[in-house]
Amino acid sequence: MTEAYDLVVVGSGWFGLGAARAYIQSHPSQRIVVLDSSESVGGTWSEKRLYPGLKSNNMLGSYEFPDFPMKEEIYGVKELDHIPGAVLNRYLTDFAKHYGIYERLQFNSTVSLVEPTESGWTLSVTSPSGERKVKTEKLILATGLTSTPNIPSYKGAETFNNPFLHAKDFCRKADELKGIKNAVVVGGAKSAYDVAYAMVESGATVDLIIRPDSNGPVWIAPRKVTPLKHRIDTILNVRALSWFSPCPWGHEDGFGGVRKFLEKTSIGRILVRGFWSIMGNDVLQQNQYENHHELQKLKPWYSVFWIGSGLSILNYNTSFFDMIRDGKVRVHIENIDRLAPGKVVLENGDELVADAMICSTGWKKESTITFKGLDKAGLGLPLDEKEQANLSLEYDTKVLEDFPILENQPILRSKPKKYAEPLRYYRFMVPSGMLTKRNFAFAGMISSVSTAICASTQGLWITAHFDDKLDRQAKSQDEVTHEIMMHTQWGTWRYPCGYGASLPDFVFEGIPYVDMLLKDMGIRNKRKGSFIKELISPYCPQDYDGVLDEYKRKNGIATQ
Incomplete structure (x- = not known):
C-alpha cells in the first residue's frame, strides 16, 4: 500500500529537525513523517558517523536550538568546552523526542526518486x-551537504590491498583500522x-597529503581571537563586525x-x-606556523577574507601541532601519482x-x-544555457558595482574548476518555479558557521511559506530572478576559496540572513536589550528563544 502524508x-x-519541529508545532494534527537513510538521528552527528575524539567546532552555547538549551547538568559540557559527537547525537535525539519528531521518524529509509x-x-x-x-x-x-562523499580515483587502487575509505566511513570501519602503524590521510x-x-591517538604515524592544486590547508583558529580575545564561534555573529563583510542582504540588519x-x-x-588583516594575523601569530619547518606547510595560502565557512577551531584535547613537531604527522604538499x-x-617519487x-x-x-518530470525551470531559473x-x-x-572590494580576486593555485550552476533558489530554499505552489523547499542547502540559528529560522520560514x-x-x-541572481552570483566572487x-x-553573513527571514x-x-548590545553582543541561539511562539501568536495559532 502507498503511504500518504500531509x-x-x-x-x-x-x-x-528544525523544519519538522516548526511544522509539527504549527500543524499538530496533520500527518507528518521524517525519513532518514541512517539508523539514528543527527545527520553528520548520527551514531554511525561518530568516532572517538570527534567534537564540534562550536563551543557550548552556540550549537543548540534556541528553545532547547544544552544544560550542563544534563549533558555534562562546560562553558568553553567543545561538544563531543556522542553528546550531540544524544542532544539531537532528545530534541526530536521532546517535540514529537522521533515518533514520526522512519530510519533506514532512503529517498531515491521524487516525482x-x-x-x-x-x-x-x-x-x-x-x-x-x-x-x-x-x-x-533536508539531506544537507555532507551526505555523498567525493572519493578520488587513483591509478593502481585495485592493487592497494589495504583499507581505503572516505572520512565519512571512519567510524563504521573502525575495526579495520585497529593496529594500524602507518596511515595516509588525504586532504x-x-x-x-x-x-x-x-x-x-590510536598509535599510528600519519602522512598527511595536501594537493598543491587545491585550496590548501584550512584556516584553523584558537578558541579566542583578536587582541580582545573573543570566542571565535560567537564573534562571527556580532552585528557590528558583520558590517565588514560585503553582502547583498546585509542591509536587512537596518544599518545599510x-x-x-x-x-x-x-x-x-x-x-x-x-x-580582516587583524583577524588573520592574530590567528597566524597564535598558531606559530613559522617556528617549525613542517608547520610552515600548514600555513593557509590565502587571506581569511576569501575562505568562507571552512574556517575551523582547534578543539583537540592535546596539541595537533605538537604531533607535527614530533614527527607523528608528516605533511606533504604533493599530488598522488598512483x-x-x-x-x-607521490609525483615526486616518494613512496609512503x-x-x-x-x-x-x-x-x-x-x-x-533524482527528480523525474521536472524540466530546467522546475529546479532552477526558467532560462536556457x-x-x-x-x-x-x-x-x-x-x-x-555594489562591492568593488571583491574585484581584486586572489590568484588561486588550484586549476579553474568547471562548476555546475550554483544552487539558485529563492532565499536559498525554494526553486523559483515552485514559489506559487507552496509545497516544496530545501532546508540546509547552505554552508554556515551559524548552523543552529539558521536551521531553526529556515524551518519556521518554510512553514510560513x-x-x-x-x-x-x-x-x-x-523580482525573484533579480534576488536569486544577485545573491548567488555574489557568492562566486565573495568566497572563491x-x-x-x-x-x-x-x-x-549568517545573522543578516536570519534578519531577512x-x-x-x-x-x-x-x-537585544539595548542599542549597544545590539551592536557588540554576539547573537547566540538563546537570543531567538520564543520566535516560534511569536510567529504562532501573530498568526492566531494556538501555543502549547
Whole structure:
C-alpha cells in the first residue's frame, strides 16, 4: 500500500529537525513523517558517523536550538568546552523526542526518486524491506551537504590491498583500522586534521597529503581571537563586525548606511581590509606556523577574507601541532601519482608506507535525489544555457558595482574548476518555479558557521511559506530572478576559496540572513536589550528563544 502524508521531511540532521519541529508545532494534527537513510538521528552527528575524539567546532552555547538549551547538568559540557559527537547525537535525539519528531521518524529509509503529481509529490523510498511509494502534499528536502562523499580515483587502487575509505566511513570501519602503524590521510580540511589526530591517538604515524592544486590547508583558529580575545564561534555573529563583510542582504540588519560607507568608499574599504588583516594575523601569530619547518606547510595560502565557512577551531584535547613537531604527522604538499600494494606513490617519487588510506576529500554539494518530470525551470531559473550565461555576466557587473572590494580576486593555485550552476533558489530554499505552489523547499542547502540559528529560522520560514503567512515576498518573476541572481552570483566572487561558486557560504553573513527571514515573517529581528548590545553582543541561539511562539501568536495559532 502507498503511504500518504500531509508533509514529508527527508533528513534528520539540524535542518531536518528544525523544519519538522516548526511544522509539527504549527500543524499538530496533520500527518507528518521524517525519513532518514541512517539508523539514528543527527545527520553528520548520527551514531554511525561518530568516532572517538570527534567534537564540534562550536563551543557550548552556540550549537543548540534556541528553545532547547544544552544544560550542563544534563549533558555534562562546560562553558568553553567543545561538544563531543556522542553528546550531540544524544542532544539531537532528545530534541526530536521532546517535540514529537522521533515518533514520526522512519530510519533506514532512503529517498531515491521524487516525482511531482497534481496534488503534491510521490517519493520512491528504499528500506531493508524493499522499495515503496510515499505520497505527500508537501515536501522538505533536508539531506544537507555532507551526505555523498567525493572519493578520488587513483591509478593502481585495485592493487592497494589495504583499507581505503572516505572520512565519512571512519567510524563504521573502525575495526579495520585497529593496529594500524602507518596511515595516509588525504586532504587539507578540518576533517583531515581530525582523522590524522585520531589515528595518532590510536598509535599510528600519519602522512598527511595536501594537493598543491587545491585550496590548501584550512584556516584553523584558537578558541579566542583578536587582541580582545573573543570566542571565535560567537564573534562571527556580532552585528557590528558583520558590517565588514560585503553582502547583498546585509542591509536587512537596518544599518545599510554604515555598510554603504564601508563598501562604496575608499576609506571604508581600507577599514575593511584592516579588519580582516587583524583577524588573520592574530590567528597566524597564535598558531606559530613559522617556528617549525613542517608547520610552515600548514600555513593557509590565502587571506581569511576569501575562505568562507571552512574556517575551523582547534578543539583537540592535546596539541595537533605538537604531533607535527614530533614527527607523528608528516605533511606533504604533493599530488598522488598512483597506489601500489601497501604504498602511496607521490609525483615526486616518494613512496609512503600505508597500512590504510583515509580520504578527507569533501562532499558532493548537491542533492543526491533524482527528480523525474521536472524540466530546467522546475529546479532552477526558467532560462536556457545561453540566457543563464548572459545573465551571470550581467550580475557579475552588478556585484562588482555594489562591492568593488571583491574585484581584486586572489590568484588561486588550484586549476579553474568547471562548476555546475550554483544552487539558485529563492532565499536559498525554494526553486523559483515552485514559489506559487507552496509545497516544496530545501532546508540546509547552505554552508554556515551559524548552523543552529539558521536551521531553526529556515524551518519556521518554510512553514510560513507553505501556509502563505509571509508578510513580504517577491511579487514578480523579475523580482525573484533579480534576488536569486544577485545573491548567488555574489557568492562566486565573495568566497572563491570556499563554496561560494556552488552554494551559499556564510561566515559573518549568517545573522543578516536570519534578519531577512524574520522580517519576511513579520517577526522582530533585533532581539537585544539595548542599542549597544545590539551592536557588540554576539547573537547566540538563546537570543531567538520564543520566535516560534511569536510567529504562532501573530498568526492566531494556538501555543502549547
